[in-house]
Amino acid sequence: MKLLLTGGRIIDPSQGLDANLDILIENGKIAEIGKNVHKPKTDSRKSAAREINIVDISGMIAVPGLIDMHTHLREPGFEYKETIQTGSEAGAAGGFTSLACMPNTNPVNDTRSVTEYIKRNAASCNLVNVYPIAAVSMESEGTSLTEFMDLKDAGAVAFSDDGKPVTNSALMRRALEYASSLGMSIISHCEDTCLSHGGSMNEGFVSTELGLQGIPNIAEDAIVARDIIIAEYTGALLHIAHVSTAGAVRLIRNAKARGLRLTAETAPHYFTLTDEALREFDTCAKVNPPLRTLEDVNAVREGLRDGTIDVIASDHAPHASTDKEVEFEYASFGITGLETSLALSLRLVDDGILTLGQLILGMTANPARIVNIPKGTLKTGVDADITVIDPNRNWTVDRDRLRSKGKNTPFHGQAMKGKAIMTIMGGEIKYRDLP
Amino acid sequence: MKLTNKDILGIKELSVDEINLILDTAASFIEVSTREIKKVPTLRGKTVVNLFFEASTRTRTSFEIAGKRLSADTINISATTSSVVKGETLIDTARNLEAMNPDAIVIRHSAAGAPHMLARMVKQSIINAGDGAHEHPTQALLDMMTIKEKKGTVSGLKVAIVGDIAHSRVARSNIYGLTKMGSHVIVAGPAMMIPRDIARMGVTVYNNLAEAIKDVDIIMMLRIQLERQQQKIFPSLREYSSYFCLNRQNIKLAKEDVLVMHPGPINRGIEISPDIADGPYSIILDQVTNGVAVRMALLYLLIGGQR
Numbered sequence A: 001m002k003l004l005l006t007g008g009r010i011i012d013p014s015q016g017l018d019a020n021l022d023i024l025i026e027n028g029k030i031a032e033i034g035k036n037v038h039k040p041k042t043d044s045r046k047s048a049a050r051e052i053n054i055v056d057i058s059g060m061i062a063v064p065g066l067i068d069m070h071t072h073l074r075e076p077g078f079e080y081k082e083t084i085q086t087g088s089e090a091g092a093a094g095g096f097t098s099l100a101c102m103p104n105t106n107p108v109n110d111t112r113s114v115t116e117y118i119k120r121n122a123a124s125c126n127l128v129n130v131y132p133i134a135a136v137s138m139e140s141e142g143t144s145l146t147e148f149m150d151l152k153d154a155g156a157v158a159f160s161d162d163g164k165p166v167t168n169s170a171l172m173r174r175a176l177e178y179a180s181s182l183g184m185s186i187i188s189h190c191e192d193t194c195l196s197h198g199g200s201m202n203e204g205f206v207s208t209e210l211g212l213q214g215i216p217n218i219a220e221d222a223i224v225a226r227d228i229i230i231a232e233y234t235g236a237l238l239h240i241a242h243v244s245t246a247g248a249v250r251l252i253r254n255a256k257a258r259g260l261r262l263t264a265e266t267a268p269h270y271f272t273l274t275d276e277a278l279r280e281f282d283t284c285a286k287v288n289p290p291l292r293t294l295e296d297v298n299a300v301r302e303g304l305r306d307g308t309i310d311v312i313a314s315d316h317a318p319h320a321s322t323d324k325e326v327e328f329e330y331a332s333f334g335i336t337g338l339e340t341s342l343a344l345s346l347r348l349v350d351d352g353i354l355t356l357g358q359l360i361l362g363m364t365a366n367p368a369r370i371v372n373i374p375k376g377t378l379k380t381g382v383d384a385d386i387t388v389i390d391p392n393r394n395w396t397v398d399r400d401r402l403r404s405k406g407k408n409t410p411f412h413g414q415a416m417k418g419k420a421i422m423t424i425m426g427g428e429i430k431y432r433d434l435p
Numbered sequence B: 001m002k003l004t005n006k007d008i009l010g011i012k013e014l015s016v017d018e019i020n021l022i023l024d025t026a027a028s029f030i031e032v033s034t035r036e037i038k039k040v041p042t043l044r045g046k047t048v049v050n051l052f053f054e055a056s057t058r059t060r061t062s063f064e065i066a067g068k069r070l071s072a073d074t075i076n077i078s079a080t081t082s083s084v085v086k087g088e089t090l091i092d093t094a095r096n097l098e099a100m101n102p103d104a105i106v107i108r109h110s111a112a113g114a115p116h117m118l119a120r121m122v123k124q125s126i127i128n129a130g131d132g133a134h135e136h137p138t139q140a141l142l143d144m145m146t147i148k149e150k151k152g153t154v155s156g157l158k159v160a161i162v163g164d165i166a167h168s169r170v171a172r173s174n175i176y177g178l179t180k181m182g183s184h185v186i187v188a189g190p191a192m193m194i195p196r197d198i199a200r201m202g203v204t205v206y207n208n209l210a211e212a213i214k215d216v217d218i219i220m221m222l223r224i225q226l227e228r229q230q231q232k233i234f235p236s237l238r239e240y241s242s243y244f245c246l247n248r249q250n251i252k253l254a255k256e257d258v259l260v261m262h263p264g265p266i267n268r269g270i271e272i273s274p275d276i277a278d279g280p281y282s283i284i285l286d287q288v289t290n291g292v293a294v295r296m297a298l299l300y301l302l303i304g305g306q307r
Helices: A042-051 A084-093 A112-125 A148-154 A169-181 A205-210 A217-234 A246-257 A294-305 A341-350 A356-363 A365-370 B016-034 B058-069 B090-099 B114-121 B137-151 B169-180 B209-213 B237-244 B284-303
Strands: A002-006 A009-012 A017-020 A022-026 A029-034 A052-056 A061-064 A066-071 A096-101 A129-132 A186-188 A238-240 A262-266 A386-396 A415-425 A428-432 B047-052 B073-078 B104-109 B125-131 B158-162 B184-188 B204-206 B218-221 B259-261
Touching: A009 A356, A061 A356, A066 A084, A066 A356, A066 A365, A084 A096, A084 A112, A084 A415, A084 A428, A096 A386, A096 A415, A112 A129, A112 A148, A148 A169, A169 A186, A169 A217, A186 A217, A217 A238, A217 A246, A246 A262, A246 A294, A262 A294, A262 A365, A341 A356, A341 A386, A341 A415, A356 A365, B016 B137, B016 B169, B016 B284, B047 B058, B047 B090, B058 B073, B058 B104, B058 B125, B058 B137, B058 B284, B090 B104, B090 B114, B104 B114, B104 B284, B114 B125, B125 B137, B125 B284, B137 B169, B137 B218, B137 B259, B137 B284, B158 B169, B158 B209, B169 B184, B169 B218, B184 B209, B204 B209, B259 B284
Parallel strands: A002 A052, A009 A061, A066 A096, A096 A129, A186 A238, A238 A262, B047 B073, B047 B104, B104 B125, B158 B184, B158 B218, B184 B204, B218 B259
Antiparallel strands: A002 A022, A009 A017, A022 A029, A061 A386, A386 A415, A415 A428
16 A cells, blocks of 8 residues: 655655655655656556555645654553553644653553563554653662663663652763663753752742742752763763753753753743743643743743754643642642644744744654654655644644543643644554544 | 622732722721620621631631621531541532532632632632632731721831741732732841742842831731741741840831731740730731621622622
8 A cells, every 4th residue: 555645845854855745655664755756657547546545735744753752651550641542642643653751650661571561552552653761760769770771672762760850960970871871861850859849830929929839940950950060071962851941951052062962852831831821820830840931931942943952842741630630739740742742833933933844853853863763754765654734724722622631731722823634653644634 | 899709819819999898898897896796697698618728716716706797607617627638629628518509618728729729610709718828818908907997098108027928828918918008018037938039029128127127117027837947947946036036125126106916826935025915016916806807898798799
């Protein structure tokens, strides 16, 4: 079976491509990209139609399948929040063909068997490629390292104690050296837990007015600085997760200017919302790191513009209503993000912060490079993972219609522009929302 | 003139006109509490639930008396005697109460925003009797009523609020109220008790008592919560009381006719010396008396058919 996408605008930053071309997919791989790649013979048109599925995507944009390198699929252990199945459905609906999932499950993904379980389960769901990120330390407790080599062999693509920062600097140093020797990154959730302890939102004027204990910017900045210092000393590969502060952007920019092999990501809520979103104690806007101030939002945007921040990742953190419909300070941290990430990111293009090409780079080739996966490109011969985007589709976020089990979005009811209308993984259409 | 919202969640949401309406209504209720038969039939047949998730004697009693003097049926639920200990969520507790169809729910909770969550969920009027370190609107209203009673006005005064501002809902509600009414608010305490960016609320900040109370009309001393010392927020009570306790000497820095207030319960000898608490400057017990009148006024305005 062949699949032909015709008439669309193809943007593939991995090969500097931005043109109106056809894409021919054969046996699950990209067979050819070019003009009029399929010329059926006039006399055999009927038989040709049977063996090739031609989809007209005029007016649409086709890009390498989007990659979300920071998601929480919650399985095993927290299936009431999300499963690999529902997370995969949400991913496909959001335009993603590959997800890297964080290890803070129960049990924590700190051993080969958990990594293999996730891979096996994801393969049977067969909706998106799932790449497990394994824990840095056993049970992410920050005391002893996990078996990096074994986990890599099992399919782990990076290491992180996301949600539970590595507070022990010596352990962080060993982790960076070990992972780097395997060509892998440590993804650091930067938070000084002494400074953030007890906080449930950004520390500043809004937290003062609301009487809520704050998480100051310096809780993030201090550990970003520490990790940069360790990475510089060891020459290791460091990736900074969910950058939310102006200070972190500045530190990363300076480190990159000195030539460090450092990468960074941010999430759509950090360039979209400020702590003003918490005025009504909306627990759906409670997230860690917390929504910051306008100054931080602008710095994150500038960091994306100048390339300081390499990746947009959703930090998809689905929670059940029972985790969120409680008093603000008791509510879990996290925003469900897979299905709003692309539309929120497209606003950066509308706002003139990023070109479409830069945006796609940050959601395809850049994350692919950081987690070392053969994805994020439309080069001939690779798996045909393709996302077709309608940049002009107007839609409204309705939490009750999200595929994810997590309905915890602060964007409920908001108007969005731009949407994935077809998600293709390995040549198969996994999601379709054609007008 | 009526109140705009079904709830009283904070002073921040009230307009100057609404504050004046509440204060005037409260003043008219003062007399009821001085009668031999301290009861009017205004809220006969109405039910008021006092839902207290945090210990309180003064506020809970004050609400209960306020309801009873208006002939409402008042029911007290405290966290220790309610289903909360069985692990029921606030939402479920609220839905169950709602199903019993009371007219108003008074809530105190250690978590900021808990009354707001309740207000969104149930149709009844919610009165915030203190939520975490956020707001304590009835306290600020009774404070403003007492100031107005003694000074004739709530505007153009200099008011110093001294103590653990960071953890004080009384401070926040009074800052909103007093600045709205045109007074100048000064807050003072050791640096770790002053929350970030509080100057943007329109107050002047000092880190010592002498500067803070110089030439002020009103001094509000806040209760030092002893458990904060265990959290290592300040070094010792000994040091705190040496530098921040209001006493007969330092009070001379304030205006001659200064008035001293305290939301209670007081720690004698820690934030306020006994001779000041009991002395001629003190209007602490007037605050308590007016508390009943303010709460009567709110119940009347919210569920007495005035809305």
